[in-house]
Amino acid sequence: MRAPVYSSLLLVASFVQAQQIYIGTTGPTPRPQCSVSTSLAQPSYTFRNFSFTLSETVRTATSIPSPTTTITYGPAYSDASRILPYINYTSWGSWNPNATTSASDASNPYGSAAWTSLWQHANPPNFTEKGLYSTTVSPTPIPSNELVLPPRDYFGPTDCYNFPEGFMFGVSTSASQIEGATAEEGKAPTLMDILVQDDRPKDYVTNENYYLYKQDVERVAAMGGVRYYSFSIAWSRILPFALPGTPVNQQGLDHYNDLINFILDKGMLPVVTLLHFDTPLQFYGSNLSTAADRPLIGYVNGAYQNETFVDAFVNYARIVMTHFASKVPYWFTFNEPLLYSDNGVSVDHVIKAHAQVYHFYKEQLNGTGQISIKFNDNFGVPRNVSSPADVYAANHFNSFQLATFCNPIFLGEDYPDSFKQTIPDYVPLTADDLAYIGGTADFLGIDPYTATVVTPPTPGNIGSITNCAMNSSSPYFPYCVNQTTVNQYGWNIGYRSQSYVYITPTYLREYLGYLYNTFRSPVVITEFGFPVFAEAEKTDLSDQLFDTPRSIYYLSYLSEVLKAIWEDGVNVKGAFLWAPVDNWEFGDYDAHFGVQVVNRTTQERRYKKSFFDVVDFMKARGIT
Incomplete structure (x- = not known):
């Protein structure tokens, strides 16, 4: 039975309502920077001899120097390997659906024939690898003419704050969105290959980062200022058969080891995510069409609810962490797990797998780095802050997405009522569970792309949220709120792209305060x-x-981050740009998020203005 939550959340809504205000004004925008009123004097007009006096200031980016010292964050693999069971290392090659010969080791359950059968089972349509490269490409120095900054914008940030010492400024990517080499060097199929059975296109090459990673890292380092390079490891490159006791792909380990070493050589630090949506094929069983079924909670069925998932994920994490613990200072277990959670069991598995990995790293591996998990939530804000129903809806929306994971992980507390009243198969957490799970993250990772204006499904009616939560067939289920993009006066809340993304910097500042004060943890914008x-x-x-427009987005968001730090007392530890290059956006390349453009024919990369602008902004505020 799901308990009613009207009274408790209305109390929360009333409290939050008291914290949010609109400041009304009838006059023009004030200009506090103008110390003398322009009405005190009149201009003077005169003729002069004309000449061209404008000149351009040439500014260039400066590469990060290579480090002169080595810092370790855990034991070397040679020392740590004793805590792992026996591992069989092997390699498999690449898959060609048009091959005229077949492997002869059919009796080996993990041989080349068995590996090929995984791809035959996935059966991605029209599969071809048309990449330009098949081996790792050596990097070339970036020509100085590519590092000349573009002209400054006329309007720009006017703050006088600096970022605190140790602020993490970096870029972020994921394996399936940039690597390519989809069925090469032993990589097995994943959810990303299953999903192409629907109408969405898929480019099997993507950015060929698997072979061009050194050039990509070189280009980021050449900009200077970027000290962190965040990427995900493809589980199916490390364990093509996914499950504990199956062979480890030596080529996959060698690739990521070389990537990590090159990041370090270029003066940056690697940040590793263990699972960024690309769940291995094995967790979908024989009926792969289930991957496209509409999940109860998220957008996609990530198969986290599979009964073997927790043990398999923890085994995979132990192998990766043990190999790379000495070199990697920051780890994320999952990326945005809510979006790929099928049901309540999925959430239970994610939280418990995350906690096991945390305890393994800290207590068995004795790693000295930090671990977290990355969450999604386009911050829900009430359309009318004077409406208790709208404030209630915003709290319901945010708590369902965030407190579902953050209550147990950061506070050692039970799931929020918004989750328990909505998801009928949620797995109750015992006192022992909460004691084990609580405190298993060193900071809160969040992907705050924009904000969402929220009202109840029926305007002004809090009960309509509760009614929706009891009815999974409701079009508003499972968040059970009406998500819009306009304020109460009909204006979009920010400059819009072709997708859901709006430029909403002031909401980001408020969001950071919400996260820090609700879950009592430092925040990293991942x-x-x-x-x-x-x-x-x-x-x-x-x-x-x-x-x-991208420059405006980044500079305005980072300006609000500074205000959150210095004016609101919020501990924001870092920010990672998505993304260093235009990438495959889980369907196509139309949504360009990169600060570099990629020529899809030649694979040439070119810096965009926004990359220069944001690095210049950061350097001017203490990031070197």
């Missing part, structure tokens, strides 16, 4: 970015590179 409208349709390269 992804944020903006796809300029119709950028993919621009045929002129210079138009693609001059991406001022």
